[in-house]
Amino acid sequence: MVARAYIRAGVPSGSHTRAPRLRSVPAPLAALLAVVLVFGASWALMVPPGQLPDEPNHIGYTQSLVERHAFPGGGHRTLSTEEDLSLYYALRGDVTRDILKQPAWIKAPERRLHSIGHLPGSDGGGPVPQGQNPPLYYAYETLPYWAVGGSFFDRVYAMRIWSVLLLLVTTTGAWLLAGEIFGRRRTLQLAAAGLAGLQPMVTFMSAGVNPDSGTFAIWTIALWLGVRILRRGLTPASGVAFGALIGLGVWEKATGWGLVPAAACVLAVGWWRLRRGGAPRPAIPLAAGLASFALVAGAWIATATALGRPVINQPKVPPGMTRPSLTSLHTVREFGSYVWQFYLPKLPFQNPFWGMNGGGHRFYDTWLRTGWAAFGWLEVRLPEWMYPVFGIASAVLILGGVAALARADLRRRVDAAIVAFLLLAVVGLFFVLHWADYTYITLQRHAVEQGRYVLPVIAVGGLAAAGTVSLLRRRWQAPAVGLLLAALLTLQLASLAVTMERYFV
């Protein structure tokens, strides 16, 4: 009777009693993971140390955890002597954002650095903006830092390679997510996972010391788990796993809070369906999900509060100003105006918003250009003509995804809850990003938005790609995915080439 009730609620027969079986990795996924690993390792070993956005500070955070057993913020030096001098010799001073400057190409500076002898690694940990980040990713990176030892560069590159493993998680998550949405259709799964694992900014960011790699992985797995719950039904085990993962998201990066409304939707719908299906004690899986989230996320809030750290990254409030709040009508109106001008030209009655130059351009400059291809410290770009092509490709994928959704709806094959969940995840992420950008601009006249910040929902982009392919006749689907993979492969090679050309010619 219990099994029948779960079946009515959408849970596959027996799944609540039997432990999931470990199955072998599908061959197409295994091959794709090998491809992603090759490109991930290439990026990790090719980009000079410190040449991803904010990478020196992220390395410094990890070093502070290992060497000082403390969060950054209280140290005397911003970065340790070891990191400072090592990067200085490797980068011949500094090459950041200046394409006329190249790092060291010969061994002489390496020998000079080596001849200095021991450099202290525990005198860093000073205040850096990234020091406000939650610690999960940095704790993950302490493992290779500690295990590899050796020179500063041995540890940095070990941390990068370790980060690449998270890209494999992202790719696998996108594969599984597409499997939940489209069923066991390998070609479509390959399209979705291929885009998620081989989109150049995803690979570039995942192959550096930067918490974005963990954020991509957590979001992708959370999207898969959420859809899985909505398709197969909420169980205590899936509720705990899902809630804990959403909780881990806020230990990873403040962006993780953007997933909370979508997760609430999943748990609420899951509970409602159990109840409607007559499952016994439907509140238990719901409570399990909520409790695991509260426990994990609450642990971060308690830890941060106890240590006097902010729960989320926040800019300092200059004297005479107040922090923007959504409880203020003025702020809501101004925030609305900011969002409008981010995407669209300013309307005659709107006040011009700082940094928007009449409005509309940041959508293209920020989301599109730096979301597809902006390497190094964003100064390494592909040829200019390629960015409109990315714009067209993105529009085709989005429109194709929407068309696939509309077609599936006409055939009554769409679960509205899944659409709502994915939409809430995207909207939640964009809300968090825009609110952060708006707050920083208001308080510090400093825009913080970058295209890579939208990449936690790259798996939704993968779904759109797969949905676009699904619109084609069956016999055209494999050629379309072949074209997509060839385009991604070429794009990876082109991106690696411009990055090598920038640093090593």
Next chain:
Amino acid sequence: MSRAWPGLIVFALAAVAGVAVLAWRAGADERTIAFRIAALPRGPAAVLAPGASVCQTPIDVQEDSDAVSVPVGTSGRPGAPLTISVTGLRGRLLAQGRVRAGYPDGSVQTARFSRIRSGGTVSLCLRNDGREPVYPLGEDVVLDSGTVQAGRKSTMDISLTFLRPHRRSVLDLVPSMFRHAAVFRFGWVGAWTYWVLAVLAVLGVPILCAYALARAAREDGD
């Protein structure tokens, strides 16, 4: 015909076309610059009175070079002739070249000399052989290099651009790029590591993608 073939053909054609375009672009993009001193010409790095000289030292020779370009300010007068010498750190003359008089204010002047090999550390000195003062341009940027004039050290750096003996395409430069990329990495990483990765990326990856595509199409057809 297997279900996989159309996909494989499209993939192969598109991948070959993509790689060919990249190779063509890299082959057509020719470079003359060997390496630079990481200083931009923001202002005078030194003032050279008639007969005076200034040296930039130490300079890691990052690539073979047989010429150097330097931006020179002249306060609006025709530029004075310059002698440019490359010496070892102990003062042994390795190469020498000259810049003729009469160049305009703020222009970039090039002196050719016999080839210096990559890997060594040298000094580069400019001597004013004319009767008007000139000033090489640069900025204060590099910690372990600077200028020395009349025995006095300065942290200012001259904006020097060393040139290649021959024009080289970016494609030609791939081996040296791999060599450059191996510096300040894992101790065991060498240029060979990047050759292995390049072979994997250009040959292994397409094979893996084709395999993934073929298996996916076959499994979908089951």
